[in-house]
Amino acid sequence: MQQKKDRRNFLRNLALGGVAVGAAPSTLFASTNESPIEKEQQSCRQFTKEEHDRVFNGPYVGHHLDKIAFPIGGIGAGMFCLEGSGAISHVSIRHKPELFHEPTIFGAVAIKGRANSAKVLEGPVPDWKLFGYKDYGGGSGGTTYGLPHFEQAEFLARFPFAEIQLRDDKFPLQVRLEAWSPFVPSDADNSSLPVGALTYRFINTSQENLEAVFSFNSRNFVVQPEGEGSIKKIQKGFLLSQAKTEGKNNLATDFAIFADTRDEVIVDYCWFRGGWFDPLTMVWNTIKDANVKAVDPIDKDAPGASLFIPFQLGANEEKEIRILMAWYVPESNEKAGQAMPDDKTGKEACCTTPAALGMGEDKPIPTNYKPWYSQRFKHMEELVDYWKTNYTTLYKNTALFRDTFYASTLPPEVLEAVAANLSILKTPTVRRQHDGRLWAYEGIFPHNGCCDGSCTHVWNYAQALPHLFPSLERSLRLTEFCENQNAEGHQGFRANLPISPLKHDFHAAADGQLGGIMKVYRDWRISGDDEWMKKLYPMVQKSLDYCIQTWDPNGKGILEEPHHNTYDIEFWGPNGMCTSFYLGALKALIEMGRYQRKNMKRYETLYDRGRAYMEDQLYNGEYFIQKIQWTGLKAPDPTKAQSFHTQYTPEAIEILKKEGPKYQYGTGCLSDGVIGAWMAAMCGLENPLDQEKVNSHLRAVHQYNLKNDLTDHINPQRPTYAMGHEGGLLLCTWPKGGMLSLPFVYSNEVWTGIEYQVASHLMQIGETDKGLEIISACRKRYDGRIRNPFNEYECGSWYARAMASYACLQAMTGVRYDAVDKVLYIDSKIGDFSSFLSTDKGFGLVSLKNGQAKLDVVYGEIPAKEISLSGKKVRLG
Structure with a gap:
């Protein structure tokens, strides 16, 4: 769809002397015999180390067509x-x-x-x-x-x-x-x-x-x-x-x-x-x-x-x-979760609602789920009329996104991985309820959703939504810190559908609750909405205080007490994975508090203690580990503690006596071992840990956990995510010995969301080739012959964690827009590039060539006042 030529006047270049605001014409990507996309694919072949019978980001033919199912909706x-x-x-x-x-x-x-x-x-x-x-x-x-x-x-x-x-x-x-x-x-x-x-x-x-x-x-x-x-x-x-x-x-x-x-x-x-x-x-x-x-x-x-x-x-x-x-389909019989009884008070009472915080309006909660579109359109005729009337504009703007995204000159396996997983947003994994808020499963089975409730520790990994549709991502924060959080600060990690106050009868998830605090910081910087952050801040602080009281009662800055996490078990004793989340959450709250000129001394002290402990006690000279601890705690004996499917039979008690609680990782090299540092980078926070130690951990994960051939790998868990002659990144290995009899469940598996988390973190520290090796191994498994290229599954199809792939854009280029300070950050790890950028109010293409930065804003606005190029800030006119 062509736009008028005079709309070119709205396109301005952001070099080291100007800011671009406005909309660009689709003719920016003029048709030629060889498309810009094909040219960029060719220019990026240098990044792909090993060719196979299908070119990344290219067409599918023959048996590569067999399993394709591309979501429309x-x-x-x-x-x-x-x-x-x-x-x-x-x-x-x-x-x-x-x-x-x-x-x-x-x-x-x-x-x-x-x-x-x-x-x-x-x-x-x-x-x-x-x-x-x-x-x-x-x-x-x-x-x-x-x-x-x-x-x-x-x-x-x-x-x-x-x-x-x-x-x-x-x-x-x-x-x-x-x-x-x-x-x-x-x-x-x-x-x-x-x-x-x-x-x-x-x-x-x-x-x-x-x-x-x-x-x-x-x-x-x-x-x-x-x-x-x-x-x-x-x-x-x-x-x-x-x-x-x-x-x-x-x-x-x-x-x-x-x-x-x-x-x-x-x-x-x-x-x-x-x-x-x-x-x-x-x-x-x-x-x-x-x-x-x-x-x-x-x-x-x-x-x-x-x-x-x-x-x-x-x-x-x-x-x-x-x-x-x-x-x-305006009605459903769908509901999920367990509502809190109306007569609950005190510890069981829900903190608040978004409306009570001035962040929405109170609407009646229906018995069953009603889709957002049923409130937007009164009947089918109204929807059909809107679709027909607005078709041209919708096509033009959607094509503008497509053309801008695929004008990126990043490696083709990266573009393929990012784009393929955006399809998750078009599947029944995601719901949008009557008031416009998002709710989601982790994934979906053939006839029902899998693992309901916008699970916080799974959606931690999903980096696409906060950049592409920040308002929907912020709606997840409202649910987490309002209906999902009680007066004590305990946060349920699975929301009800329709969204309503939760019954708090299970553990909070440490990685989910602490990651949510970091995401509030990220979403604030993406939106630039100070009032949103300030209204939510008391709930965020209460949440962190609960985490401290529950898992760090001695104020050491580490998670000592058993803490539930994304592996559906509890870790007993401090470990790199959840402690890095803790340090990241402390860092996020400190930054938000300082912005409001609050006294953050308590949290700063905890952060300093925790960082020192993690770097001195949990680092083995190559990577971060877990110190298993199950005695001398406030928690009951592991055989009596609440847990999910963690039965202690007589033979399991014998293992407990020799090794400690079931389902730990101990001396293992965990792919998620410094995930809090990755989250910090994605949120625009400073690294909460020593950079060299983080780098060493990531290189160890690449060295020990990435397998090019899994033929001899033992996996009694869920093997079909990656098996046989396929390659993949294992969740954990024990290269220095010490593998437990029953390590944490899933430890022998391969999850694409964790592959992308590690790959993008490697890229962010400059190890681009290592990151691309992981992505290449992953996408070769999803080439259409055996698996659907547009359905990376874990516990269910179209699994949300796979949207970690979006992090690769920021990791490779350092491109991030801070709407609070109105600064565009660029820190390229690959030299010259062009890359897609999406913000709260618009999207465009960021380019770096010969040290000169440029932003083409093609939709909406990105009102940058300053550019930070590899740490050097330049004020824009």
């Missing part, structure tokens, strides 16, 4: 996926995952006057669907698998766009398909729409004039057994509809499919009704004969509908047809 609004072949699957619009739901939604084209000239607009059906897939024993009846498909497909991801090319040597039309849904950083509302678009472009490769018919077809998949379904008229399309029934408002569902075109559109609102395979058989007869006619709607029980668009193409001519989709 809005943040917290549900999704469908576009597969590598072009098939539509994983249709999950009812506020829960329905993975592998493939309800016979398909495009097709037929050429009049030719035999065997009708094809489904998809490439070959992947082999894995033929045997071992759902209903394979019944022959996958009622699917489109047995209809003619194109012989070849090629898939290219340019998030949030997916592009597919379909070819068949015996067919005179080539087809290009573009699928997308709105995604505009800093514009959370337009990025949360329950919509998607498919644009088909047909190219006549023959020397003949062709007369063809395009169709888009769907079963009425929204109908539920206990409800009454119908297919209704809408302009140039049809509406699949399910009415609510008495006592089951959650059944109400509308799914609109319509053509955005000036062409004639003929609609069949009711497929042939009959038994066995009659409906699909008869609709395919209509498609292949290209002899279409309109069929009026009936009151109920129409099995499906189709829209048809006849068109003609001369030799080498092209035709574009756009299909828009929208869905509207």
